[in-house]
Amino acid sequence: MSTSGTGQSTVPFTVPSFAGEVSDAVVKVLDSGWVTTGPETAAFEQDFADHLGASHVVAVASCTTALELCLRAMDLPPGSAVLTPSLTFCGAINAILHAGHRPVLVDIDAGTLVPSPATVAAAAARVAPAAMVVQNQGGYPVDVPALTEAAGLDRTRVVEDAAHGPGAERGGRPVGSTSYAACFSFYATKNMPIGEGGAVATTDRDLADRIRATRLHGMSKDSWRRYLPGGSWRYDVKDVGLKANMTDIQATIGRAQLAALPGWQLRRAELVARYDELLDGLPGLVVPQRDLDGVRHAWHLYQVRVPDRDGVIAELDAAGVATSVHFIPASHLTAYRAVLGADECASVPVTDRVAEELLSLPLYPGLSEDGQDRVAAALAGALRARG
Structure with missing residues (x-):
């Protein structure tokens, strides 16, 4: 499932996994x-x-x-x-x-x-x-x-x-x-x-x-x-x-x-650890919250924060890497703004700031190391151009 504009991504954002049975x-x-x-x-x-x-x-x-x-x-x-x-x-x-x-x-x-x-x-x-x-x-x-x-x-x-x-x-x-x-x-x-x-x-x-x-x-x-x-x-x-x-x-x-879920979760954890290594030290990048004592992350998403998010998405898309954003805050959406009112929509300043930087990278059990390398290289190029 590709969410980038070309629809011809070398690395899709996600591909559903199905057990052989x-x-x-x-x-x-x-x-x-x-x-x-x-x-x-x-x-x-x-x-x-x-x-x-x-x-x-x-x-x-x-x-x-x-x-x-x-x-x-x-x-x-x-x-x-x-x-x-x-x-x-x-x-x-x-x-x-x-x-x-x-x-x-x-x-x-x-x-x-x-x-x-x-x-x-x-x-x-x-x-x-x-x-x-x-x-x-x-x-x-x-x-x-x-x-x-x-x-x-x-x-x-x-x-x-x-x-x-x-x-x-x-x-x-x-x-x-x-x-x-x-x-x-x-x-x-x-x-x-x-x-x-x-x-x-x-x-x-x-x-x-x-x-x-x-x-x-x-x-x-x-x-x-x-x-x-x-x-x-x-x-x-x-x-x-x-x-x-x-x-x-x-x-x-x-x-x-x-x-099949336990095996898939192990693979997600391996990919996350590899992302951490590949992306370490990139300028302007904030990686997801690390696991804390007593907390095991499910790693449904690998969400990073980047400067010029929309520009970075466009460069990744041009490089054949599909990405997504999770989520557009409710306070930014037309139907809910009408229901909530201006004061309520203005009550979440951290959400407003962070939401403009969020970017979800490809993460799924079938993601290959070569595909992950392509994601990391494209993101590194985009961020260093902005560094």
């Missing part, structure tokens, strides 16, 4: 006669829960719907203030708005690119928050308990956006293992790509049961349970839900991908 697994599901939510989805949920060490996992259509379903399950008053970083994907802001609430922006720490307890406390001081969405930007695992305390919230009012989280750990525990609500993405660019799909990991059975129902219109029984031997066509709708279920075709791909 995927094709056979999909054919098996197709031959079974059941392709929507059913036994493979349930098996994937258990496999992913075991991998994380989580009590419950519910598979859904996307991370965006996972965030919305979690916020809806809180039964907050309409229009409640929900803290969120401005440096996030637009889907996370949409989830807050679609759940009927009001985003309140939180600034970031320039090193980690995620909110700190100080920036969360500053945002909470402007408005009494009812809930918070926190994000593992690029794969850096946030300290959820510390941010929860800084916001003055109970843990049941915090949703963890772990779209970049598979493979990350904090305190020796995988992201999502102890969360009230952690939302994962299996989009094509993610560390564990299915193509589309998401999941909620939770320690709370009631939350899991509610999301399991609301992911499919709020129906008390899905099709699989209605059509099992001895099942009944009768069902109830107790909560108004969404059409947000995962299919068995997606789930069987996910099961194969999950088995």
Whole structure:
């Protein structure tokens, strides 16, 4: 997947990896006669829960719907203030708005690119928050308990956006293992790509049961349970839900991908260490936050900060290297500026400054050393020309 202008990149920004068993697994599901939510989805949920060490996992259509379903399950008053970083994907802001609430922006720490307890406390001081969405930007695992305390919230009012989280750990525990609500993405660019799909990991059975129902219109029984031997066509709708279920075709791909994930994470770590060596000492370059005690980065992204970011992107593109930017802050986007207002959009100065410098370099398990050398050489040339 190339995000640069030529579309003819020698080094793409990302190429999804697929385990060798995927094709056979999909054919098996197709031959079974059941392709929507059913036994493979349930098996994937258990496999992913075991991998994380989580009590419950519910598979859904996307991370965006996972965030919305979690916020809806809180039964907050309409229009409640929900803290969120401005440096996030637009889907996370949409989830807050679609759940009927009001985003309140939180600034970031320039090193980690995620909110700190100080920036969360500053945002909470402007408005009494009812809930918070926190994000593992690029794969850096946030300290959820510390941010929860800084916001003055109970843990049941915090949703963890772990779209970049598979493979990350904090305190020796995988992201999502102890969360009230952690939302994962299996989009094509993610560390564990299915193509589309998401999941909620939770320690709370009631939350899991509610999301399991609301992911499919709020129906008390899905099709699989209605059509099992001895099942009944009768069902109830107790909560108004969404059409947000995962299919068995997606789930069987996910099961194969999950088995390959540890090896892919090792390869990502090797590539990151090699980037660190290749890029050391380049003028004007700020590399990603290093791993700290008790923190394992998932390395979904290798985000650097550079001067004249758009000019550097153009030079890399001309050299056949595709790049991307994560993300355009919510406060810079037209629809959200209209909702948030000028004062709210002006409340995240560090985000505004850092966002103009961010550049994501190619990073994926299939990236060759030759390809990585090309990335480093092109970036070095662009930066030295500006040094």
